Amino acid sequence: MGWLIAAIVFVVPLVFFPRATGYILVAALALLGGWALYDSLQNSRNLAEEEKVKIAASYDPVACALQTPVLANVVNGSSREVASVRFDIAVKRRGYSNEIGRLSRLLDDRPMPPGGQSHYCYALPVLIPAVAPEELEFLIPLQFVTFK
Incomplete structure (x- = not known):
């Protein structure tokens, strides 16, 4: 469900503002990269605590x-x-x-x-x-x- 909402949030502006496509894609990549980094750090913290x-x-x-x-x-x-x-x-x-x-x-x-x-x-x-x-x-x- 989250992926569908994210797709709608980024696809709708691409349709209505085609000139800003590059900016929208850079923003989407930065947002996804930040989320992946946060998730990776959280996961490594949990694994370290689980081992204890x-x-x-x-x-x-x-x-x-x-x-x-x-x-x-x-x-x-x-x-x-x-x-x-x-x-x-x-x-x-x-x-x-x-x-x-x-x-x-x-x-x-x-x-x-x-x-x-x-x-x-x-x-x-x-x-x-x-x-x-x-x-x-x-x-x-x-x-x-x-x-x-």
């Missing part, structure tokens, strides 16, 4: 119930307040490179101030092949952070 939010997963039947022994600890090392974090937990056998299980589309939607942390417990996924818990290694392959 750390997630660690481990097998911890002491901190969690026996039915949900996978502990996911989220720490907000960012200077901004986190609204939610979506992530996956991949399970590997220690010393091997292939995944034997995955917990997907997990959500931590508890607001976290800078320096805050939260933890959730999850059930162990079905492992193929079955592996003893002390041989498991947990990784966070995907993480998406939303800031307030």
Whole structure:
């Protein structure tokens, strides 16, 4: 919808003021270039802040119930307040490179101030092949952070 409005704003003057075509095109390019620069700077700032939010997963039947022994600890090392974090937990056998299980589309939607942390417990996924818990290694392959 925004592109349609922008096209109308710049095409209508081109039709009614053909002599000012060059000026209108330069103004349009400057406006689009400024918007692209702003968006790029905002995106790089968000990515830098997202990298400061750390997630660690481990097998911890002491901190969690026996039915949900996978502990996911989220720490907000960012200077901004986190609204939610979506992530996956991949399970590997220690010393091997292939995944034997995955917990997907997990959500931590508890607001976290800078320096805050939260933890959730999850059930162990079905492992193929079955592996003893002390041989498991947990990784966070995907993480998406939303800031307030």
